[in-house]
Amino acid sequence: MKLYSFPPSFNARKVHAIAHHLNIPLEVEIVSLPQGDQRQPEFLAINPTGRIPALQDGDFILWESNAIMQYLASQVETSLWPDDAKLRADISRWQCWQLAHWSRGCQPLTYERVVKPMFNLGEPDSQVIEQALASFHREAAVLNAHLSQHDYLVNDQLTLADFSVAMELANATAAQMPLDDYPAIGAWLARMEALPAWQQTAPQMMAQ
Ligand SMILES: N[C@@H](CCC(=O)N[C@@H](CS)C(=O)NCC(=O)O)C(=O)O
Known part of the structure; x- marks a missing residue:
């Protein structure tokens, strides 16, 4: 493939x-x-x-x-994507939320504060950042509440949902995402960051 x-x-x-x-x-x-x-x-x-x-x-x-x-x-048997209709729907729900809602805060913060400086695309837009922060806080409160009760997003085990939602935070420090307000997200992100699959797919910055 x-x-x-x-x-x-x-x-x-x-x-x-x-x-x-x-x-x-x-x-x-x-x-x-x-x-x-x-x-x-x-x-x-x-x-x-x-x-x-x-x-x-x-x-x-x-x-x-x-x-x-x-x-x-789906090519292999894996608890990341269990062969169970309800669990798959639950994973898909978080993946839909990631794209429709969670990304609306995380991606503009990453773009304005990380991508723009990296590729010389101009100054960060403070109005975009303000709107992104409002969206970030609204969604992070929901995520933090869920993760206060669970180690992972679905069925208390690592699934595709965790990778989809956590990867929005891959540049959280450089993008100055306000994670200090959300300790359960921070603890879960640390678990994700400890995974070999996370560490060994970190991009080597390159001039392409
Ligand atoms: N919803 C899409 C988003 C894909 C996307 O936005 N990719 C960006 C890179 S992170 C891209 O290719 N941008 C190129 C462009 O917009 O010209 C997905 O999850 O695959």
């Missing part, structure tokens, strides 16, 4: 982490976002939305990181 990826992307890293955790080999093809490879016709034939990650498995092409994670985890 081939993964179209760009290492600094945490959407791609979610997929790399699952592949690493499950020992699923992936051939990696780099799509350089700063160079605009994602808008070239060859890549748009793979993903017409012009985004990575995208997976190619023979003539099957799949984009959207959470769908790719589910597909990879």
Whole structure:
């Protein structure tokens, strides 16, 4: 299977982490976002939305990181994606929440405070940061309350949901995300950061 990826992307890293955790080999093809490879016709034939990650498995092409994670985890028997309808729905629920709500705080903070300086894209926009912080606090309160009662998001065991939701925090320190207010999130993030699949998929900063 081939993964179209760009290492600094945490959407791609979610997929790399699952592949690493499950020992699923992936051939990696780099799509350089700063160079605009994602808008070239060859890549748009793979993903017409012009985004990575995208997976190619023979003539099957799949984009959207959470769908790719589910597909990879479906190749093997794993407690990350248990063969149980209710547990899978519960995992999907957190993955949907990550993309629809949690990312609305985390991603602008990462973009304004980490990506912009990294790629010389201008000054952070204080209005965007203010809105992102409001969204972050609203959602973090829910996540923190859940994690105050549970070690992991679903069924008290590590699942795809933890990788999807935690990866939004991969740059939490550099993005100055206010995690001090949410100790249960901090403790859970430390458990995620201790995983080999987390540590060994940390991007090496590269000038592509
Ligand atoms: N919801 C998508 C988001 C993918 C996405 O936004 N990827 C970014 C990198 S993190 C991208 O390829 N951006 C390129 C662009 O927008 O031009 C997923 O989870 O896969």
